[in-house]
Amino acid sequence: MTTLNRRSLMKAAGAAATLSLVGTAARADDKIKIGFIFLGPIGDYGWTWAHNKGREAVDAALGDKVETIYVENVMEDASAIPLIRDLAQQGCKLIFTCSYGYMDQTLAVAAEFPDVKFEHCTGFKRTDNVATYNSKFHEGRAVLGTIAGKMSKSGTLGYLGSYKVPEVVLGVNAFALAAQKQNPAATVKLVLIDSWFDPPKEAAATETLINLGCDIVTTHTDSPGPLQILEQKGLYGFGQGADMSAFAPTAHLTAIEDIWGPYYVARAQAIVDGTWTSTDTWDGMKEGTVVIAPYNAAVPADVVALADGVQAGYKDGSYDIFTGPIFDQDGVEKVKAGEIMTLEQLASIDWFVKGVESAS
Amino acid sequence: MSPEFVIASIVTIIGLTTPILLAGLGELITEKSGVLNLGVEGMMLMGAISGFVITALTFNPWLGVIGAAAGGALSSMLFAVLVLQLNSNQVATGLALSIFGTGLSSLIGVSFTGRIVPQFGSIFPDALAKDPILKLFFGYSPLVYFALAMVPLTAWFLKSTRAGLILRAVGENDHSAHSIGYSVTGVRYAAIAFGGAMAGIGGAYFSMVITPMWAEKMTAGRGWIALALVVFAGWRTGRLLAGAYFFGFLMWLELFAKANGFGNSLPFVQAIPSQFWAAMPYVMTVVALTLISSRGNVGASAPACLGKPFLPST
Numbered sequence: 001m002t003t004l005n006r007r008s009l010m011k012a013a014g015a016a017a018t019l020s021l022v023g024t025a026a027r028a029d030d031k032i033k034i035g036f037i038f039l040g041p042i043g044d045y046g047w048t049w050a051h052n053k054g055r056e057a058v059d060a061a062l063g064d065k066v067e068t069i070y071v072e073n074v075m076e077d078a079s080a081i082p083l084i085r086d087l088a089q090q091g092c093k094l095i096f097t098c099s100y101g102y103m104d105q106t107l108a109v110a111a112e113f114p115d116v117k118f119e120h121c122t123g124f125k126r127t128d129n130v131a132t133y134n135s136k137f138h139e140g141r142a143v144l145g146t147i148a149g150k151m152s153k154s155g156t157l158g159y160l161g162s163y164k165v166p167e168v169v170l171g172v173n174a175f176a177l178a179a180q181k182q183n184p185a186a187t188v189k190l191v192l193i194d195s196w197f198d199p200p201k202e203a204a205a206t207e208t209l210i211n212l213g214c215d216i217v218t219t220h221t222d223s224p225g226p227l228q229i230l231e232q233k234g235l236y237g238f239g240q241g242a243d244m245s246a247f248a249p250t251a252h253l254t255a256i257e258d259i260w261g262p263y264y265v266a267r268a269q270a271i272v273d274g275t276w277t278s279t280d281t282w283d284g285m286k287e288g289t290v291v292i293a294p295y296n297a298a299v300p301a302d303v304v305a306l307a308d309g310v311q312a313g314y315k316d317g318s319y320d321i322f323t324g325p326i327f328d329q330d331g332v333e334k335v336k337a338g339e340i341m342t343l344e345q346l347a348s349i350d351w352f353v354k355g356v357e358s359a360s
Numbered sequence: 361m362s363p364e365f366v367i368a369s370i371v372t373i374i375g376l377t378t379p380i381l382l383a384g385l386g387e388l389i390t391e392k393s394g395v396l397n398l399g400v401e402g403m404m405l406m407g408a409i410s411g412f413v414i415t416a417l418t419f420n421p422w423l424g425v426i427g428a429a430a431g432g433a434l435s436s437m438l439f440a441v442l443v444l445q446l447n448s449n450q451v452a453t454g455l456a457l458s459i460f461g462t463g464l465s466s467l468i469g470v471s472f473t474g475r476i477v478p479q480f481g482s483i484f485p486d487a488l489a490k491d492p493i494l495k496l497f498f499g500y501s502p503l504v505y506f507a508l509a510m511v512p513l514t515a516w517f518l519k520s521t522r523a524g525l526i527l528r529a530v531g532e533n534d535h536s537a538h539s540i541g542y543s544v545t546g547v548r549y550a551a552i553a554f555g556g557a558m559a560g561i562g563g564a565y566f567s568m569v570i571t572p573m574w575a576e577k578m579t580a581g582r583g584w585i586a587l588a589l590v591v592f593a594g595w596r597t598g599r600l601l602a603g604a605y606f607f608g609f610l611m612w613l614e615l616f617a618k619a620n621g622f623g624n625s626l627p628f629v630q631a632i633p634s635q636f637w638a639a640m641p642y643v644m645t646v647v648a649l650t651l652i653s654s655r656g657n658v659g660a661s662a663p664a665c666l667g668k669p670f671l672p673s674t
Contacts, residue, residue: 040576041466041575041576041577043466043469043470043473043574043575043576044575044576045473045474045573045575073576073577158619189619189620190618190619190620191615191618191619192618192634193615193618194634194635194638195580197575197577197580198580198581199566199570199571199573199575199578199580200376200379200566200570200571200578200579200580200582201580201611201615202571203375203570203571204372204375204376204611204612204615205615205618205619207368207371207372207375208369208372208612208615208616208619208621209619210368211365211368211369211372212365212619212621223571223573223575223578224571224573224575225570225571225573225575228571228572228573229571246474246476247474247476247573357619357620358618358619358620359617359618359619359620359622359634
């Protein structure tokens with residue numbers, strides 16, 4: 001570069017920012033290697049933190065037979081492909097790609113390595129060596145919505161999300177529907193910030209939702225930042241992915257905890273035993289993948305009873321928030337009275353229910 | 361729109377603006393001395409973790425801010441030694457500093473993730489700071505007032521002081537400044553250290569004020585916005601202030617539009633994808649650059665020696 005050109009510099013800077021850190025948990029050549037592709041930093045105290053807990057569970061349970069390798073901060077674009085491929089070339093027999101946005105990248109690398117097994121989190125495309133697994137986070141959202149609908153004074157709830165992907169759409173809809181069961185007039189203002197992890201933007205979005213009249217804000221992004229804002233303002237919210245009560249002792253009503261360990265251990269064991277097959281697993285509260293953290297003292301006893309009722313209903317199969325009639329934002333009936341949405345319908349949902357306020 | 365909503369929104373915009381204003385002011389001084397330091401993101405993260413760690417250890421956020429400034433300045437010295445002593449390429453070295461700062465801050469932060477630290481109290485009585493109207497003036501973190509005070513100070517320093525004149529001379533014509541006896545390298549060391557300290561304080565605004573916690577990469581790219589801001593401002597202090605608030609306003613507008621703040625009252629505005637607002641700071645920087653260069657006075661705005669190594673002939 002002979003002359004200085006700031007525009008090209010900014011481009012180079014962007015490219016540099018995509019560089020990721022590679023971490024190796026243990027070293028031993030005779031062990032079966034298992035790789036993990038992580039979306040955020042393992043210290044995000046949310047989504048990736050929970051997945052890393054699952055990885056640590058594999059180490060703890062099968063550490064004498066397997067070794068785990070992870071790559072964190074992997075972007076959901078073409079740059080994921082060489083990183084997934086690198087794990088396969090390092091000899092990993094099983095690779096977990098832990099976010100929806102790695103779907104086609106996982107399939108592309110899986111086609112190159114037919115002997116390596118892949119597991120794509122929250123996706124729906126499977127092949128002989130690509131399995132998918134998901135968690136029914138929306139069951140947890142129904143519990144949060146029940147609490148929010150009952151406790152909100154303004155009836156205006158905030159939902160801070162990342163992207164319009166099925167997991168988030170399901171979360172928004174379950175939250176809104178459950179809130180409307182408690183308060184039929186409840187509305188949910190939705191902000192999708194186009195990022196899973198951006199604490200300052202999450203904080204500013206939370207402030208904006210509060211300024212627009214929301215008195216309870218639930219987050220579907222991965223940092224505890226929004227809870228800290230709610231704590232400062234004396235309002236309420238919920239933890240995402242992990243118990244975040246340490247960051248907001250008063251504002252943190254409860255949290256959805258993602259428990260990946262049992263699934264990861266079972267799948268790693270299947271590789272060790274040679275019994276792995278491509279499956280689609282979508283566990284929830286019943287199986288213990290989605291867990292509701294302890295309630296804050298601020299949740300009144302009658303609200304606790306309602307929330308526990310939703311949990312019990314999911315565990316014994318008597319409750320499903322996606323039971324019709326369900327209307328979309330324009331008031332069109334999408335699910336008829338008495339019908340329950342199928343898993344296929346849930347997995348590809350792309351519309352919001354009535355009462356969700358959002359822009360493009 | 362109620363006055364309370366407008367005031368609350370201004371408070372949000374000021375929160376979005378302050379870190380990029382701090383880092384932008386630092387980078388402005390660095391670039392005025394003729395050094396392009398692309399390591400702002402890394403220095404901000406180093407400041408964020410340094411401030412957080414010092415606050416966690418001393419329970420004193422004021423010491424934390426000093427620590428943040430020191431952390432940013434120390435990491436900038438790494439860059440300074442490489443580009444001033446060894447004449448390495450400023451662009452490559454700056455990018456390396458960004459990557460290095462990101463990595464080192466993550467490493468230092470491992471044992472501080474999930475820790476809670478004391479926060480700044482308000483420097484004004486609660487009657488003023490918590491009042492729904494008066495908080496517009498009194499309801500901010502001390503760092504906000506610091507950032508605002510630094511704007512006229514920086515302008516005064518560059519325009520009206522002898523030291524500021526020397527700094528600009530070094531940035532505009534290093535050989536002339538050298539020939540009349542000024543230490544080009546010394547001035548640049550100081551300018552880089554100031555840039556690092558300000559970026560560090562800007563970073564601490566994230567880890568100590570907005571969301572008082574440590575999380576890896578928590579500045580989430582604001583360092584690059586600060587760099588764009590300096591170009592957008594045409595290396596002028598006043599425009600830097602205006603630009604910082606303009607960028608902050610655009611960041612707020614994106615979130616406001618997404619939360620359907622416009623409602624159905626402005627269907628035209630509502631139809632604009634929110635990604636449009638997110639891209640605006642960068643689009644505006646390109647527009648500003650185009651305007652500056654179309655007037656043919658690029659040389660008059662960017663320091664003439666920006667990015668060039670100083671190699672004295674003797």
